[in-house]
Amino acid sequence: MIKVSGLYKAINGQDILQDINLEVEDGEILVILGQSGAGKSVLLQHLMGLRKPDKGNVVISGVDITNLSERDLLRVRKNIGYLFQEGALYDFMDVYENLAFPLEEHTDLNEGQISQRIKNVLQTVGLEGVEGKYPVELSGGMRKRVALARAVILNSKILFCDEPTSGLDPIRSRDISDLIRNLSKQLQCTTVVTSHDVANSFRIADRLALIHEGRLIAVGIQGEIASSKDPFVRQFFKN
Amino acid sequence: MKHLIEYIFGFIIGLGNALFFLGEVLAHIVRGHVRIKEVLKQIYEQGIQSIVIIALTSFATGMVLALQGYLMLERFGAKEYVAHLVALSLVRELSPVFGALIFSGKAGAKMAAELGSMSVNDQVLATRTMGVDPVEFLIVPRMVAAFFVLPILVVLSEVLGIAGGYIVGISEANIPGSFYLNRTLAAVGYVDFFSGFIKTFFFAILIGWVCCYQGFKTRGGSLGVGRFTTRAVAFSYILIVLSNALLTKIILTLWG
Numbered sequence A: 001m002i003k004v005s006g007l008y009k010a011i012n013g014q015d016i017l018q019d020i021n022l023e024v025e026d027g028e029i030l031v032i033l034g035q036s037g038a039g040k041s042v043l044l045q046h047l048m049g050l051r052k053p054d055k056g057n058v059v060i061s062g063v064d065i066t067n068l069s070e071r072d073l074l075r076v077r078k079n080i081g082y083l084f085q086e087g088a089l090y091d092f093m094d095v096y097e098n099l100a101f102p103l104e105e106h107t108d109l110n111e112g113q114i115s116q117r118i119k120n121v122l123q124t125v126g127l128e129g130v131e132g133k134y135p136v137e138l139s140g141g142m143r144k145r146v147a148l149a150r151a152v153i154l155n156s157k158i159l160f161c162d163e164p165t166s167g168l169d170p171i172r173s174r175d176i177s178d179l180i181r182n183l184s185k186q187l188q189c190t191t192v193v194t195s196h197d198v199a200n201s202f203r204i205a206d207r208l209a210l211i212h213e214g215r216l217i218a219v220g221i222q223g224e225i226a227s228s229k230d231p232f233v234r235q236f237f238k239n
Numbered sequence B: 001m002k003h004l005i006e007y008i009f010g011f012i013i014g015l016g017n018a019l020f021f022l023g024e025v026l027a028h029i030v031r032g033h034v035r036i037k038e039v040l041k042q043i044y045e046q047g048i049q050s051i052v053i054i055a056l057t058s059f060a061t062g063m064v065l066a067l068q069g070y071l072m073l074e075r076f077g078a079k080e081y082v083a084h085l086v087a088l089s090l091v092r093e094l095s096p097v098f099g100a101l102i103f104s105g106k107a108g109a110k111m112a113a114e115l116g117s118m119s120v121n122d123q124v125l126a127t128r129t130m131g132v133d134p135v136e137f138l139i140v141p142r143m144v145a146a147f148f149v150l151p152i153l154v155v156l157s158e159v160l161g162i163a164g165g166y167i168v169g170i171s172e173a174n175i176p177g178s179f180y181l182n183r184t185l186a187a188v189g190y191v192d193f194f195s196g197f198i199k200t201f202f203f204a205i206l207i208g209w210v211c212c213y214q215g216f217k218t219r220g221g222s223l224g225v226g227r228f229t230t231r232a233v234a235f236s237y238i239l240i241v242l243s244n245a246l247l248t249k250i251i252l253t254l255w256g
Helices: A040-047 A070-077 A095-106 A111-124 A140-152 A170-187 A198-204 A222-226 A231-238 B002-030 B036-075 B079-120 B123-129 B134-171 B177-187 B190-216 B221-255
Strands: A002-011 A014-024 A029-034 A055-060 A080-083 A158-162 A190-195 A207-212 A215-220
Touching: A002 A040, A014 A040, A014 A215, A029 A040, A029 A170, A029 A198, A040 A055, A040 A158, A040 A190, A070 A080, A070 B123, A080 A140, A080 B123, A095 A111, A095 A140, A111 A140, A140 A158, A140 A170, A158 A170, A170 A190, A170 A198, A190 A198, A207 A222, A207 A231, A215 A222, A215 A231, A222 A231, B002 B134, B002 B190, B036 B079, B036 B134, B079 B123, B079 B134, B079 B177, B079 B190, B079 B221, B123 B134, B134 B177, B134 B190, B190 B221
Parallel strands: A029 A190, A029 A207, A080 A158, A158 A190
Antiparallel strands: A002 A014, A002 A055, A207 A215
16 A cells, blocks of 8 residues: 655745645556646655655555665665656666566576566567567657566566656557556556546546646546546546 | 855865765775676776777877987987886876876766766666666776776786887887887886876776766756766866876875
8 A cells, every 4th residue: 555645845946746645555556647747757756765755754565665765765666666757778788688687686586587577578568579679679669568567577566657658659558558557457556657648547547636736636536536626627637 | 256155065065975976886895786797797898998099099109209209319329218218108107197088088988978878868767766776786887897997908008008119119219129128127117117007096986986976967868968978078087187196296205
C-alpha cells in the first residue's frame, strides 16, 4: 500500500505540491491526471524518494521513506519499477544489457537464467529478437516497451509510470496503455501512472486522481470523477 | 559590489559541492566499491581515445626539441648535450603537462559529454530508481581508470618523444646512435623521472574529478551538455597549469 499524507513541496519559491493526501491500495492502478506543470511528475518523484518533501510524508509498504538516507532509499527502490517518460535506457548498452543490468545488480541468477528471464519479459511486452539492438536503433514505442520490460523485470510489486503515452501516436498510446494494465494485473502490482491523456487513462485506471496547481482536486473511480460538479474537473474531462 | 559578493558566494558553494562529490567518490574507493569490469572498460576506452594523438604530438615534440636544441647547443660546441636537453625536458615537464592537457581534451571531454548526456536524458536518475548508486556505477570507474591510464600514456609519451629526438640527433646532428642513447640514460636519474611521473597522478585525479563533476551536474538539454563539457575542459586545463607550477615548486624544494 502507498500512503501520502499532507505533502508540500516548493521549488524556487513556487508551490508545486500543496497538502497532497492519497492512498493506493495493494494491486490497484491509480492514474494521476493533470495539465503539464500541474505537479504530477514531482509527486511521482516523491513517491520514489527522488525528492524530499518540505512537509508531509510518503509511506511505501509500511516504510516511511521521507527521511531515509540515500543508501536506504536505494534498498527500497530495488522493489519498485519506474518507467520514465522517454524510457531512460542506457544508450551505451544494447537491449539485452539494459534488461540484464537490474538482474545482475540485485539477483543471484546465472547467465542462462538471466537470458531466459529477458527472453520471457521481451515476449510479454511483444518484442522479440531485439536483444542486440541499441536504444537509438528502436522506435519511440519500442523504447518504451523495453523500458517497461526493465521496470518489471525484477517482478517488483510496485510500478510507477511517468507519462507513458507521451510522444506516441494514438495506436501506440493505446497499446502501451493496455500493456501497462495487463502487466500490472498479471504481476499484481500496485501501480501509479501520471498522464494528461484522458482517453488512455480510462483504459488503464482502477481509480483516477486529478491534480491542478499542485492540489488534488478529485479522486475516485471513472463514474465519480465524470459526475463531479467542480468546473475545472468538468472542463478537463470534457476536453 | 553585489555581483562580486554573489559571485564569491556562488564560487564557494560550487567548490563545496565539488569537494563533497570528490569525497563521495573517495569514500566508495576506500570502501572497495570499485567495479573492476567497468574500470577495465574505461581503461580501454580512455586509452584508445588518447593514445594516437599523444603518441604523435610527443614524437613531434621530441623532434622539434632536438632540432632547436641542436642549433643552439652547436653554437657553444655542445651539440652532444642535445640528448640531455630532450630527455630532461620531456621527462620532467613536457610529457606530464602536455600529456595531461591532451588527455583532458580527449578522454576528459568524452567523460563530461557522456555523463552530461546521461544526466539530461534521465539515465543517471534511472540508475537511482533501479537501486544503484550512480556515483559508484558511473563515476568511480571513470576516475579510477583515469588514475591508471594517464601515467601509462605519459611514460609512452616520454619514450616516443625521446625517439623523436634520437632520430633528429642521429640524422641532423650526426650524433652516433649508441652515444645518444647512453647520454639519454645517463641524463635521466630516478629523481628526474619521478619528479614528472608523480605529477601525472595528481593531474589524473584533477581531470577525472573536474570532468566527471561537470558531466554529472549537467542540466539544460543538449545546449547544457555543450556548455558543461566546454567548462570541464577549460577548468581542467587551468587546474593542470596552475597545479603544475605549485607541484614543480614543491618537488624542486624537496628533491632539488
